[in-house]
Amino acid sequence: MAQRFTKSLIGAAFIALTALGVASSVHAAGGEQEIEHLDWGFNGIGGTYDRAAMQRGYQVYREVCAACHALEHLSFRHLGDKGGPFYNPDYPNPNDNPDVKAMAKDWSVIDIDSDNGDEIDRPGIPADKFPSIFPNEPAARASNGGAYPPDLSLITKARSGGSDYLYSMLVGYKDAPAGVEMSEGMSFNTAFSGNQIAMAPPLSEDIVEYAPTFVPGDHGEGLQEIAAPAASVEQMARDVTEFLTWAGDPKMEVRKKIGFATFLYLLIFSLLLFLTYKQIWKGVKH
Amino acid sequence: MSGHSNYEPKYAATRWLDTRLPIFRFTADFMGFPSPRNLNYWYAFGAILSLCLMSQILTGIILAMHYTPTVDAAFDSVQRIKRDVPFGWLLQSMHAVGASMFFFAVYIHMFRGLYYGSYKAPRELVWIIGCLIYLIMMATGFLGYTLPWGQMSFWGATVITGFFGAIPIVGESLQQWLLGGFSVDNPTLQRFFSLHFVLPFVIVGLVGIHIWAVHHVGQNNPIGIDVKSEEDTLAFHPYYTMKDAFAIAVFLMIFALFIFYLPDALGHADNYQRANPLVTPEHIVPEWYFLPFYAILRAVPDKLMGILLMFAAIMVLFVLPWLDTAKTRSMRFRPVARWFFIIFLLACFILGWCGARAPDDIAIPIGDGITFKWLSRIATFYYFAFFIPILPILGWVEKTKPLPDSITKAINEGTA
Incomplete structure (x- = not known):
């Protein structure tokens, strides 16, 4: 007796959701974006990031993506934060972490000389933000055939499909099927909306040389060595997606x-x- | 607040206070408020909504300490909150998800009122003040969604403020006055932030009046008959404080599920892209809680007519107490109206679904296919038909089931 309103509400919601389910499956059949669903370690209620993969992913970002794409919401110190790719329990303050220091130093940061006010380039320190790659948007477009390389610090959040989308896009470069007319400078990509992407295929086999990585053990037993896998396109795509997923949701x-x-x-x-x-x-x- | 008070000050100090500022009397009367003994869990949403309001205000005040309302810094400052402010990710998530939970609870609260006839005499003002709260909530929610300054923030604000531009003669100047310029820009963001901060306190005031009015006339109940004797009631505390507390804990679990495991499920990926006035998103979609009204807006080809219809969809709620001519409050005793209510619920869900989809896509693949535009037209038609003429006519023609003599009697017979 007391459940009548409940029944009405649940009944109406159920019919609506069923209709929604039917309609969305119809909708999915008509889409042209092919997105592969991967079984990521960070999925699910107990999901965690794979630190070795994130470290390799950072290497892919540094050596490949960073030619055009910035990480504007990240500072170098974030790399050594608890849960970050280069976290080391010996250095709870990431600004002291020697790996983070070395990586920051590898970037050049624009600063002002405090003695004379001149603009100078200096090596980065952990407290610096990741520098922008181009001075401004027109400069970025001019160097990329008119296309603007998006910032990557939120890329897995800002695209529907998230990490699956990013991975599928990175491995989704194919020859354009017969009958598809490609615009000048565009590449065919099965995951990209509209299938024509301005970014040339960024990854090719062995474009980076993987070295073994060192990650803290689960029970505080210091750093453990993880052997380097072969740098296949799929492996690199997976690694850089792992890193950028962390960058978007640290x-x-x-x-x-x-x-x-x-x-x-x-x-x-x-x-x-x-x-x-x-x-x-x-x-x-x- | 009303009725006679059972409070008797026991000490000299409380007697002294009671003749000057009867604050203990007020609290005692509030906690001991006689409530119908047959209230079910749907009546817990009042308490749940109070909690939502408090949570939004507390998290919002702290977020405002870290947020920067300028077009150049707003997007970055939200990221800074989520990355560098201690537990900022939690506060931001609680606030953003909290808005959705607030609307979820308010919709259940309103449908509950609709089903049990809680808007009927003598509770018309309780209902109308509630509608006013809902209206201000919608404004606050919209203003707040602008603040992260993502793509949907910007384009949502552009679309909604564009409504005012559709008003004949004064529209354009009104729109410019609201925006503080010719388009959504820094002045818009700053005034939206200011208004988003102040409106919740207006809601707090209205909630006070809402509760005052409820305490004056007494709560309605699932069988919708008046309280006849003390036997029909239980003290608010501990009976309903405890029932509400349990309901709140269950509600918090749903809240926590979204905060911790699905923080982005209710949002849109485009809002993780910084606002760009030069790039229009493929589909501009409002937050889910506005979708039914968005569908009504788009159901009409004429812009001004669409806007008027959308406002009418909210305004019709304000006059509902006079549209429903039935004497019987609860739908439990209205076998015909009950079915129309269920279809009304369904129409609201369908409108929400239509609002989320492109108008020209096929919704139901029958024959040439029914598009979302036509589906939303059918649902919009029913939405209004439910209020006029279905409810007034039903009140005159429907044969209602016999009402129990009293709440206690109904409980004893197992029909409450």
Whole structure:
């Protein structure tokens, strides 16, 4: 008797959702973007990033993507943050982390000479932001045939399909099928919206030379060596996607961890509240 | 707030205070407020909504300490909050997801009122003040969505403020006055931030009046008959405080699911792209809680007519107490109206679905296919038909089921 409004609401929602499901499957059949769903380690409620993959991904970003694409929301120090690719438990302050220092030094940063006010280039320090690649948008477009290379620090967030999309796009370069007319300077890509992408295929086999990586062990036993895999296009695409997924969502691991604790707390709390409620209402007809 | 008070000050100090500022009397009466004993869990959404409002205000105040409302810095400052401010990611997520949860709860609260006839005499003002709160909530939600200054923020703001430009004669100057310029730009963002900060406190004031009005007339209940004796009621505390507390804990689990595991599920990927006045997104889609109204807007070919219809869809709620001519409050005793209500619910869901899709896409593949535009027209027609003429006519012609004599009697017979 008390459930009538509930039934109406659930019934209407159910019909609406079924209709939505039918319609979206129809819609998906008509799309032209092919996006492969991968079983990422960061998926799911207990998902974590693969540190070795992120480190290799950073190398791919540095040696390939960074020719055109910036990481404007990241500082070098973020690389050594807890949960970051180069986190080292010996250096809780990432500004002290020698790997992070070395990587920052590898970039040149525009600054002002405090003695005479001249603009100078100096090696980066962990506190610096990743520098922009081009001085401004027109300069970026001029160097890229009129196309603007998007910032990569939120790329997996800013595209529907997220990490799956990014990976599929990086491995989605194919020869244009017969009958498809390509515009000047465009490449055919099965994952890109409209299939014509201004970026030439960025990855080719062995374009980077992978070295072994060192990641902290799960139980604080210092850094463990992880052997380098072969630098295939798929491997590099997976690694750089892992790195850029972290770059877009660096707090994911702590978020999921706190989420789990919150759920546990709420579950026990609501059980206690329910029992208290039952106790108080005992003997009250309602 | 109303009725007679059972509070008796026990000490000299409380007696002294009671004759000057009866704050303890107020609290005691509030906590002991006699509530119908048959309220179900749908009645917990009032408490849930209070919690949502408080959560939005608290997280919002802290976010405002770190947020920069300028077109050059807004997008970056939100990223800084999520990356560098301690627990900023949590605050930002609570606030953004919180807006969705707030609307989710308010819709259930409103549909509950609709189903049990909580808008009927003597609760017309409770309902109308509630509608006013909802209207200001919509404004606040829209203003807040502009602040991250992503692509959807910018283009959403452009579309919505464009409504005012459609008003004849004064439209253009009104739009420019609202925007502080010829298009959405820095002055717009700064005034939107200012208004987004202040409106929630207007809501707090209205919620106070809303609750005051409820306490004056007493709560409605699932069988919709008046409280006849003290036997029909239970004290708000501990009975309903405890029931509400349990409901809140369950609600928080849904809230937490989105905050921690699906923080972006209710948003749009385009809003992770910085606002760009030169690039229009492929589809401009509002947040999910505005989708039904967006569908009504797009159901009409004429822009001004669409806007008027959309506003009428909200305004019709304000006069609902006088449109429904039935004496029986609860739909439990209205076998015909109940079915029309279920179809109305369905129409609202369909409108939401239409709002999310391109108008010319095929919604139902029958024959040549029914497009979303036509589906939204059918649903819009029913949305209005439900209020005029279905509800007024039903009130006159429907044969309602017999009402129980009292809440207590209904409980004893197992029909409450």
